[in-house]
């Protein structure tokens with residue numbers, strides 16, 4: 514089990530250190546886990562002058578699975594666009610063909626009060642957003658900033674999906690739904706954008722292969738509204754890269770804290786990059802206050818999806834539930850009557866609960 518660890522920037526190193534404690538615990542019990550480490554994002558720029566250097570690329574291609582902290586920080590904002598940390602993340606996703614991004618939004622009963630929505634709206638929430646990750650307006654060509662015929666500057670990007678890209682992500686969504694509540698809602702803006710009208714057509718066609726799954730369609734603006742109005746109507750949501758980026762941040766907040774949500778980005782063979790859904794939080798970096806649970810839960814997803822180690826994955830998830838039930842909270846999910854702990858202490862508590 515060759516796992517490459519990419520701590521990244523900001524709080525990345527501290528949260529990844531907690532997930533490593535968990536993996537090392539499993540290794541000490543005999544699981545054949547081999548960890549290696551490389552920089553990505555700003556850390557990679559500092560060391561190698563590139564956010565996704567060859568050193569990291571080589572280890573990433575060799576690994577079975579990758580665990581990432583987070584990338585980005587204000588000190589890199591003035592770099593040329595191709596050198597910025599975010600480009601390192603986009604580059605590794607594209608390089609390894611990690612087209613299927615799974616972003617679960619699950620509300621833990623202990624955290625029902627942490628959401629800004631009423632408990633009855635969110636209690637029992639369990640949504641899976643399946644976001645296409647290597648296409649769309651994020652990667653479409655042409656793109657750039659230019660001077661047009663009138664001598665005015667303009668910015669432009671291209672929203673583009675090939676049929677094969679839509680088909681493969683649709684299959685991922687329908688197969689995920691078969692293991693859940695058998696409902697897929699496909700998100701588009703087919704009333705305005707041809708790319709997503711085509712998306713809708715292809716998803717509808719793929720659905721014929723999954724008669725046991727109920728397919729519905731929703732416009733992205735309505736979906737944004739429905740997510741805060743009645744989020745429990747959703748089971749699996751499948752969508753393109755940019756809509757999925759936006760809706761998954763929105764969905765995460767239904768659960769109270771983005772600090773709780775893991776994610777998986779998979780290729781066609783279940784090689785995967787696993788990372789918390791949140792960012793590098795430079796404002797709290799190095800203070801030992803970040804919430805490591807999303808990263809620890811990402812390690813659980815890694816064991817489940819890449820290595821098929823369902824029992825070990827559940828053991829980690831149950832350990833997380835146990836520390837929450839015991840009342841331990843990092844600052845982002847703290848409320849009166851619970852015990853505030855730091856990042857490292859939270860990691861230790863999860864290892865103990867294992």
Ligand code: IPM
Nearest residue numbers: 585599600602603758761790
């Ligand atoms: C995410 C992030 C990235 C994205 C950024 C950092 C490039 O927002 O993983 O959702 O937009 O995909």
Ligand code: MG
Nearest residue numbers: 758759761762
């Ligand atoms: Mg995002």
